[in-house]
Each structure stands twice: as structure tokens, then as C-alpha cells.
Amino acid sequence: MVRVDFDYLPRENPCAQCGKPIPAPEWIENGPRRTSYLWHCWACDYQFEAVAFFDDSEADTDALAA
Ligand SMILES: [Zn+2]
Numbered sequence: 001m002v003r004v005d006f007d008y009l010p011r012e013n014p015c016a017q018c019g020k021p022i023p024a025p026e027w028i029e030n031g032p033r034r035t036s037y038l039w040h041c042w043a044c045d046y047q048f049e050a051v052a053f054f055d056d057s058e059a060d061t062d063a064l065a066a
Helices: none
Strands: 026-032 034-040 049-051
Touching: none
Parallel strands: none
Antiparallel strands: 026 034, 034 049
């Protein structure tokens, strides 16, 4: 059973370069138990990616045991 919590959408993430808040991620990629967010700062044109890991009770810890 897959459950993705779309209620968790990061907003107002501060730019990694200039610190200005970015209202919402420009691009989102969903993966297994994680979501990648691409942030694009309108102030300094800096782009960076952040990854959110979801704590799924059904998650298998083997993935972390590499
Ligand atoms: Zn910036």
C-alpha cells in the first residue's frame, strides 16, 4: 500500500544562496518514499534541489543498509 502525503508541500523555503523565501518549488519529482523539489530563486536566479524523505511505517529499512 502506497500512501503519499501531498499535504506536505514545502513553501517559503529560503534560497540557499541569498536567503530570500521562495513561495513554492518550481518542479516536483516523486520517488519511492521521497520527493525531490527543485527550487528556483527569482531574486538571484539560483537553483537548488531539496529532497524530502517520508517516514512510511511500511518502509523497508534495507534500503538504508547499503
Ligand atoms: Zn536567491
